[in-house]
Amino acid sequence: MRILVATNFSPRSQRAVRRAGILAGQRGGDVILIHVVDGTRPREVARDLREAQRMAVEQIAVVPELFRVASRPLVVAGCPPDAILDAATAHAADLIVVGAPHRGAARDSGWTVRSLIRAAPCPVLVVGRSAAGPYTGIVVPVDFSDASARALRSAAVLADDAHVTVVHAFEALGKAKLSAFGMPRAHIDGYVESWRSSFAEEVETFLDADGLAGREWSRRVEEGPPDEVIVRLAARRPSELLVMGTHARAGIRKALLGSVTEDVLAAGGMDVLVVPPPRSGVGLGSGPSAHASAGRAERPALRVVTA
Known part of the structure; x- marks a missing residue:
């Protein structure tokens, strides 16, 4: 099983990363940790990409559920929902895992549960609770x-x-x-x-x-x-x-x-x-x-x- 898990390094996305690690461990799968940098100024985007790459590597290193799971970071620029869907297709993901948004948050930005569900090429797991096992x-x-x-x-x-x-x-x-x-x-x-x-x-x-x-x-x-x-x-x-x-x-x-x-x-x-x-x-x-x-x-x- 190949799992694509989205992270913005928030506590909510941390829950999704931990759940992805648990599922990959159960199924003998691997995890791709994706972070999307959304911006219009090239210099700022390039800087944010470098910083996000560093943070993604650190997140993989510190999440216990990923210790025995093949994991790698994927940091890209673009609109979050579109970039996640493109990555899911390009990497033949079997499952997309995302953290649950705050109720009513980002409804107009496109970074929503609905926007992923509508076009996902594979199942989407929306994680709202801490992963204890x-x-x-x-x-x-x-x-x-x-x-x-x-x-x-x-x-x-x-x-x-x-x-x-x-x-x-x-x-x-x-x-x-x-x-x-x-x-x-x-x-x-x-x-x-x-x-x-x-x-x-x-x-x-x-x-x-x-x-x-x-x-x-x-x-x-x-x-x-x-x-x-x-x-x-x-x-x-x-x-x-x-x-x-x-x-x-x-x-x-x-x-x-x-x-x-x-x-x-x-x-x-x-x-x-x-x-x-x-x-x-x-x-x-x-x-x-x-x-x-x-x-x-x-x-x-x-x-x-x-x-």
Whole structure:
């Protein structure tokens, strides 16, 4: 595994560097530590490049998680998101690791979680918490799409001794109307549970289609909008990793993904691994999907998404 980790030498990026070292140590991978100098005056940029090179070498030397990992600095000039994406492609990175920004910070500068997620050629891990060791748990929201299948395969690659929880968020159609018509609470609860049971069966079918049903993973089927369910889980399980897949199209799904990622990180919750559609076989678990939709229950389309 080749990991490209971005650093600006701040405490937030230090967390990302430490996490990159832990993952590289687990996977027998190597780390490229990238720092981007953003400037317009040639003399100042040249000076900053020299200073950043020195600091990057020092950071590699003092981070304990990198002591037994093949690591090298990469200091370049340019716009941070563009330079990181170019480096990820040029060096065939399997994973980009970045520190979580302050909530609302640098939204207009382009140095944001969304700007990397939107065009990354490989998964992007956004680190918001201090890295004390390997992840103890991984949470994967699924919506039965190819994006969810990629997220599950990436979780399987990273799991090792971590416990994986597969989560599906659902909304029972017509529940509000039943309440408005004065249906007894017990009947409404039973109606919701019938939806929950149906989706629980579909989760098993989905896992089985990708050859993952036999794993000792937990399954959770929770009622509520996906973004709310994800943020609630992140608040309850802050030491774990959240893995989400993106869809191969722009628009509201990517906007929602960025929003959910930022909400999770701002709440002090999990680190977030975002898995994009595969590009030339690059990335974690990027092999062809074994997912098949045959045999799934027929039901109206729901507003249920991974992110």
